[in-house]
Amino acid sequence: MVRIILTTLFFISIVLFPWWVTLIFACFLLISVDRPFELVVGGVGMDILYSGGGEGGIVWLATIIGILFFMLSRIIRSRLRLSS
Amino acid sequence: MTYLQKNSKNSRSYLRVVFITLLFLSGVFFLGDTLRSIVREGISFVAVPIWRGEQEVFNYLGGWWGILASKHTLLAENNELSKEIQDLRIRLLDRTILREENLLLKEALGRIDYEKKTLATVLANPSRSPYDTLILDAGKRDGVLLGDLVIAGDSVIIGSVSRVSQTTSVAVLFSAPQVVTDVIVGGDIRTQAYGRGGGNFEIRVPRDQEVSIGAPVIFPLLSPKVFGFIEEVYVSPADSFQTLLFQMPVNVFMLERVYLIPSSGVASELESYSEHLRSEE
Numbered sequence: 001m002v003r004i005i006l007t008t009l010f011f012i013s014i015v016l017f018p019w020w021v022t023l024i025f026a027c028f029l030l031i032s033v034d035r036p037f038e039l040v041v042g043g044v045g046m047d048i049l050y051s052g053g054g055e056g057g058i059v060w061l062a063t064i065i066g067i068l069f070f071m072l073s074r075i076i077r078s079r080l081r082l083s084s
Numbered sequence: 085m086t087y088l089q090k091n092s093k094n095s096r097s098y099l100r101v102v103f104i105t106l107l108f109l110s111g112v113f114f115l116g117d118t119l120r121s122i123v124r125e126g127i128s129f130v131a132v133p134i135w136r137g138e139q140e141v142f143n144y145l146g147g148w149w150g151i152l153a154s155k156h157t158l159l160a161e162n163n164e165l166s167k168e169i170q171d172l173r174i175r176l177l178d179r180t181i182l183r184e185e186n187l188l189l190k191e192a193l194g195r196i197d198y199e200k201k202t203l204a205t206v207l208a209n210p211s212r213s214p215y216d217t218l219i220l221d222a223g224k225r226d227g228v229l230l231g232d233l234v235i236a237g238d239s240v241i242i243g244s245v246s247r248v249s250q251t252t253s254v255a256v257l258f259s260a261p262q263v264v265t266d267v268i269v270g271g272d273i274r275t276q277a278y279g280r281g282g283g284n285f286e287i288r289v290p291r292d293q294e295v296s297i298g299a300p301v302i303f304p305l306l307s308p309k310v311f312g313f314i315e316e317v318y319v320s321p322a323d324s325f326q327t328l329l330f331q332m333p334v335n336v337f338m339l340e341r342v343y344l345i346p347s348s349g350v351a352s353e354l355e356s357y358s359e360h361l362r363s364e365e
Contacts, residue, residue: 015131016138018211035101044109048124049131050213052246052256059215063109070105074098 007038014046022046026066030073039066039073121249128252132221135207139340186307195306201235202226202344207252209337216260216281218243218336222344223251231347233309236334241309244347253344257336258311259283267311269328270299277301277311283332285312288325295328 010025022042029036043066051059111119204222212219222228234243234255243257258265263279273293277285289295301311316329 015134019214035098037101037105040105040109045123045127046213048120049127050208050217050219050254051215052217052254052260061214067105067109 003033006033010038010042011045014042014049019046023065026069030069031076033073034077036070036073039069042066125249128249132207132252135219136221139205139207190306200227200346202228202232204228204253204342204344206339206342209339210257210282211337216257216279216336217246218255218257218339218342220245220253220255220342220344221251223249223253225250228253228344229346232344233347235309235343235345236332236336236339239307239310240332240334241303241311242332242334242336242339242342245344255342257283257332259285259332259336265303265311268302268304268308269314270295271302283334283336285330285332287328287330289328291319291324291326293326295326301330 006025006029010022010029013022013025026039026042029039040063043060043062043064046062047060051061202222204220204226206218207221208219210216210218218234220228220234228245228248230245230248232245232253233241234245234257236242241258243255243260245253246256247254256263257279258277259279259281261279261281265277265279266274267277267287268274269287269289273289273295275287275289277287280286285301287301295314295317297314297317299314301314303309303311310333312330312332314328314330318327318329
């Protein structure tokens with residue numbers, strides 16, 4: 001249930017809210033959801049939607065952050081599990 | 085000694101998610117523009133009605149806010165705005181005369197200044213993404229082409245179109261990081277402005293060239309467009325260059341409508357303008 005709510009808010013924030021709100025929801029997804037692949041999908045969507053393209057091509061900044069968060073979630077969650 | 089048991093089922097499931105994600109990413113990266121434009125059209129299909137609805141809601145709420153605001157505040161604001169309008173009317177009168185004179189001179193010299201303008205509504209402003217881009221509601225079907233210039237108001241140039249779909253387009257602001265634009269400072273210094281994000285720019289010129297605060301920065305076209313006005317000048321004794329800082333004269337985060345003009349001929353005009361400057365020297 002938490003996953004559905006956070007994922008919905010995350011995708012809504014990509015379209016409706018400033019990028020830093022999206023980042024906050026991404027952080028929530030990172031710590032509360034197992035294997036948050038939504039972050040990568042959202043990152044790609046954000047880049048395709050907003051990135052300028054042109055001479056330098058699309059800047060894949062949000063995608064890279066999404067992948068990093070996805071990898072980070074594995075580490076964070078494994079640490080949390082050990083500590084508990 | 086106790087070892088933690090590896091959860092092989094969990095690892096397998098994790099690998100499956102990684103594999104699917106990688107497959108999705110490789111599709112996006114390697115299948116190129118076709119897949120990207122399909123994805124983009126798909127997202128736009130959902131996003132554009134939401135953005136339009138959002139604008140309607142804000143316009144509606146803006147009207148209600150006026151009712152809620154106190155009479156005293158409204159009266160003060162009204163007085164201030166009336167004064168500003170009067171001041172602007174006078175300036176506009178002067179400007180209209182100068183513009184007409186300019187057009188007559190160009191016509192006499194055989195250069196007809198024709199700009200085909202396309203009006204576009206700003207669907208998403210730069211606060212939505214960290215890329216300093218605007219999403220506009222005009223696309224290929226409205227005659228928008230790649231590289232078209234984005235104008236705010238009548239003469240303030242702010243960016244250029246970098247991606248076009250059937251119904252929407254993405255414009256990169258000149259203030260986006262890593263964007264370098266040819267400009268003319270103070271009427272005769274030909275240089276480049278570096279985007280610093282959020283409508284901010286930086287220019288580096290030799291220290292011996294005199295630049296005052298308030299000097300206009302112009303984007304050279306047949307009808308030169310305003311790029312900004314110098315706001316800060318930094319000179320360091322150890323540096324042979326001085327740094328000029330300025331902002332766009334319009335607030336890009338509050339823009340509602342912009343004009344798009346074709347960029348064809350910009351390069352040749354830049355060339356002829358620089359030749360003209362060289363001949364003057």
